[in-house]
Amino acid sequence: MSLKNVPVLNTALPGRVHCRLRRVYKQMVESFVIAENSDDYSITVIVAGHGIAYIGDKSYEAECGTAIAVAKGSLITFRAAPYHSMHMLRIEFSEEPVVQAAGAVKKWPFEESARLNLNRHTLQMTANLERHAHFELEQEQTFEVQALFSEFLSKLHELHGKEKHSVAQxxxxxxxxxxxxxxxxxxxxxxxxxxxxxxxxxxxxxxxxxxxxxxxxxxxxxxxxxxxxxxxxxxxxxxxxxxxxxxxxxxxxxxxxxxxxxxxxxxxxxKPKKIASLTYNYSASLLALGVTPSVGVVSSWIFNHFRGVIKEQPAKWHDNVPNCVFESIRPFKPDLIIDYTSTEERSTELRAIAPLISLPFEELPWDEQFRYIADVVDKGTEANDCLNRLQALIEEASERLDREIGKRGTAVVIDLGIETCYVYGDKWGRGTHMLYDSLQFTPPECLLKDGQCTIGYIETSLEAVPAFAADHMFFGLPEHGQERSDVLAFMNKESWRRMAAVQNNHVYFIKNDIFYGFDPASTEKQLMDIMRLMTRR
Missing domain, CATH: 1.10.10.60 (Homeodomain-like)
Structure with missing residues (x-):
């Protein structure tokens, strides 16, 4: 929503904040998003998911129900927690806001930056603002939204004041x-x-x-x-x-x-336990073991893959980390919570509900994580059967590659986007654990330098993708039509056509939802797709 030529609302109520609302828009963060230095002030409300916000040398826990207020001229970077996404409402406004209180005039009330815990009333006001995101409004509606925003900012100031005065000794x-x-x-x-x-x-x-x-x-x-x-x-x-x-x-x-x-x-x-699983991969791992969580975060592909099991054993499913994780899972009274290793603040909050098993997913191979979860839920035998079956499929696939391809060569997996591309190492799923560990392809030389292959992923530009060229290149395309078309058009450039993988017809397009996970079901499907693409059958 753009509000460029609307006069400032000159309300004169005590405690009312005055400013000019510029834009209200939604953002989603799957890894990094950076908002450049701006002449506008901003408040970013986290409406789903969690991660970290970085402003200068400060960092803030950014989770559902919180808002990050930033003064103009500040660079803010959001990073979603591993294998999670953050859904945010970003509100930008200009003219230094002032608060009239007891006859005094105060400037921007949140210092250079601040983290605010929203209450039910301010969350509802956020929802009202969100309904106007990206829409052009009639003048009468514009004044209404400006008034709503003025009230919203005033309430945030009140909350901030209460938080400052209620700080523990x-x-x-x-x-x-x-x-x-x-x-x-x-x-x-x-x-x-x-x-x-x-x-x-x-x-x-x-x-x-x-x-x-x-x-x-x-x-x-x-x-x-x-x-x-x-x-x-x-x-x-x-x-x-x-x-x-x-x-x-x-x-x-x-x-x-x-x-x-x-x-x-x-x-x-x-004793059988009610489990809350807060990651796609661990929910899928539990389902592969025959265990249905009471509350689970699950991808659309896994939900459809286990649809029969899920229908027989109803549970509360989320397609992302619940908006407010504490309030969402506490009513189910789980006996156990399974999550990736997260911040101390988040872990403390979860442990107030139930014991927490958290795993450092970037440090452990996927099959070790699977075995660990299986041991926790007393399904060690089932895990062995599952992994043995998968190993047999891997050996069969390797023999076929020996016959049809011979020497493996290099391979790389890249998610393409107009703004940013992501080159994956061997600790971030996306099928790399299958390509590098099981099928014995190697990463391109540039990923092996300085241990870059082990850090999860590297951000790069679309223009720089040829620097990561490999014998076999697997690309994930954007989901949205226009960006997808723009990326495909860019791939017709000479710099792309010169890559050996393009000339040898060794470029493969993968489905992002299938290649997202590193659980047994996703891994088996990734293996089947890799073999189908590479052998063209």
Whole structure:
């Protein structure tokens, strides 16, 4: 929505912010998006997904229900969390806003940048603004939207003021950090009060006011959550786990565990669990093991592939990380949450609901991640059967490539776009784990330099794609028609036609939804598609 020739609304209500709304538009981030330095101020509301916002030397957790306010002239970069996308509403406005309050005039109220937690009212106002995104409005409607935005900015200022005044006393934050780092050691209220420099009674009152729990209850929850995660993820014995989480013996851990969880550790391990899976790949891995999550993030291809299973065992499915993950999964009362390794803030929020199993997906091979999840849900035998079947298909495919192609040569996978292209290494799915690890193709030389192949992906321009030329080139095309047409037109340029892969007819177009995952079902389908494309059958 563009509002270029509309006068500023000169409302004179106390606490009202005055400015000129310029644009309201939607953005989606799958990896990086950078908004260049601008003469306009901006507020970006995260309406789905999560990631990180970088402004100068500052970084902010950007998740659903938060807004990032940035002064003019600042460069802001958003990065979505691994294998997630962020959906954002970007609001740009000019003229330095002022807030009239008690006769005083204040300038831009959010410093150079700020992260704001939106409440239900401001989220609803965001939804109202979003309805006008990208639309040209009649003058009467334009004044209405300007008025709505003026009220929205004023409410944000009020929220920001409340947040600044409700910040916990510094010693509370220091105490929480100390507990987090030392909960495996003996801890007492008296000890923490002394470290904080307050009386034990004052410590107890302020601690509960800030955390919502007593000191003892807070420490117990940390220890039992850690014990649950170790039971599920390591299968260590109780004595070893007790020592690692801050208890002196397994019997005492077992008693506290039963009080907190409602079942003894041995019974807890055998008990069927309601699972919340917050990634495409882990939801697909669970389905491949015959386990249906109670809440799951799943791709459209996987949803259709397992449609029969999903229909028989209804669950709450999301095509992206839920808008507000905490509120979305908490009502289902999951016994276990599975996610990629994320920020400490997000992990703490999730652990308040259930034990969290989080894996560093860029550091572990995909099949090790699959086996780990299988062990957590006691499906080790099923995982072995699945991987053995896939290995047989890989061996058959390799023998066929030996006959029809011979020496493998180099291969590369690139997602093409007019603005940005993504060249994938061997730790980011997109079929590269199949090409490089299983079928024994090698990345082009430029990806091997300085370990670039192991960093996930490299951003480049459409013009620079020939620098990543390989014997076999797999391209993912944009989903949208106009950008797709523009990319295909660009590929007719001489610099592209000179590439050996083009001249040898070794360019292959892949389907993005199929080549997104690195779960067993996606991997098998990727193998079949690679073989069909390379053998032209």
């Amino acid at each position: 510094p010693w509370i934050e220091q105490a929480l950090l100390y507990i987090k780092n030392h909960y495996r050691e003996p801890l007492t209220r008296k000890q923490l009060a002394a470290i904080s420099g307050v009386s034990a009674e004052h410590f107890s009152r302020e601690f509960k006011k800030h955390s919502g729990k007593t000191f003892k209850g807070y420490v117990t929850e940390l220890r039992i959550r850690a014990a649950q995660e170790q039971l599920l993820g390591t299968k260590s014995d109780l004595v070893e786990i007790a020592m690692q989480v801050g208890y002196q013996d397994g019997f005492y851990l077992s008693r506290k565990f039963k009080q907190f969880v409602g079942a003894a550790p041995t019974i807890y391990l055998k």
